[in-house]
Amino acid sequence: MGRNLQTTERLRPVDLARGHGLSTQAVRNYEEAGILPAAERTAHGYRTYTPLHARALRAFLALVPGHGHRTATAIMRAVNEAATEEALRLVDESHAQLLDDRRTLQAVERALRDLEPAEAATPTAGMFIGTLARQLGLRPATLRTWEHAGLVRPSRDPRTGYRVYDEADVRDARLTHQLRRGGYLLEQIAPLITQVRAAGGTEPLEAALRDWHGRLSARGRAMLTGAAELEAYLRARG
Missing domain, CATH: 1.10.1660.10 (Multidrug-efflux Transporter Regulator; Chain: A; Domain 2)
Incomplete structure (x- = not known):
C-alpha cells in the first residue's frame, strides 16, 4: 500500500500546500525538518511529492493540537526514520503528561474544597x-x-x-x-x-477550573484525532 501511494500520483509543492492551507515554503520547511519524507527531484531539481507526503502532512497537522509542535515533529521524524517504537514512546509520554495534568487539576480542585x-x-x-x-x-x-x-x-x-x-x-x-x-x-x-x-x-477560581477541564478534554480528543491520522500514515508506509 505504501508503494502505491508513493508512485501513483505526483504532486507539486503548491498542490500539497494548497490542500492544507499552507505556503509552499512551509511545506519545504517541513520536509527539511524531517516531518515529511524526502521528496524526489525532477531533472531540473524541482521537488515532487506523492499522496504519501500528503498523508504525512495530515498526520503532523493532526498531531500538533494534542502533542504540541515540538513533540509532533519528533514523532514524525521517528516514523520517517523507521523508528516506530520511538515514535510510539513519544506518544505515550504525551499521554502520560496529560494524565499528570489531570491529576494536577484534581489536586487544585481538592485545594479549592479545602480553602x-x-x-x-x-x-x-x-x-x-x-x-x-x-x-x-x-x-x-x-x-x-x-x-x-x-x-x-x-x-x-x-x-x-x-x-x-x-x-x-x-x-x-x-x-x-x-x-x-x-x-x-x-x-x-x-x-x-x-x-x-x-x-x-471562589467563583473566579471555579470558572478557571471549568476552563481547564475543557482544555484538557480538547487535548485528549485532539490526541485521538492525531492517533488516527498517525496510524493511517504508518499503514500507508507499509
Whole structure:
C-alpha cells in the first residue's frame, strides 16, 4: 500500500500546500525538518511529492493540537526514520503528561474544597523561604518572583529580616504552584488568589477550573484525532 501511494500520483509543492492551507515554503520547511519524507527531484531539481507526503502532512497537522509542535515533529521524524517504537514512546509520554495534568487539576480542585477565608488563617510560627521552596520543589527565587507579583505576602522576621510564610501564605503558594502547572500565567493567577483571600470568594477560581477541564478534554480528543491520522500514515508506509 505504501508503494502505491508513493508512485501513483505526483504532486507539486503548491498542490500539497494548497490542500492544507499552507505556503509552499512551509511545506519545504517541513520536509527539511524531517516531518515529511524526502521528496524526489525532477531533472531540473524541482521537488515532487506523492499522496504519501500528503498523508504525512495530515498526520503532523493532526498531531500538533494534542502533542504540541515540538513533540509532533519528533514523532514524525521517528516514523520517517523507521523508528516506530520511538515514535510510539513519544506518544505515550504525551499521554502520560496529560494524565499528570489531570491529576494536577484534581489536586487544585481538592485545594479549592479545602480553602478557608483568609481571616481564618491564624498566624503561627511560620516557614522560611528555603523550607517552603523545598516542599514545593521550587527555587527560592521563584517564591520571590511570586511575592513581587502579589501572589504570596510573607511577613519578615523582626530580628533577622528573613521572610516568614504563615498558613495563608503557604496555601497561596501551593495554589499558585498548582495553577502554574496547569498552564496559567502569573497575571491570570493574581485575581484568583485575591478572590480566595476575600473571605471565600471562589467563583473566579471555579470558572478557571471549568476552563481547564475543557482544555484538557480538547487535548485528549485532539490526541485521538492525531492517533488516527498517525496510524493511517504508518499503514500507508507499509
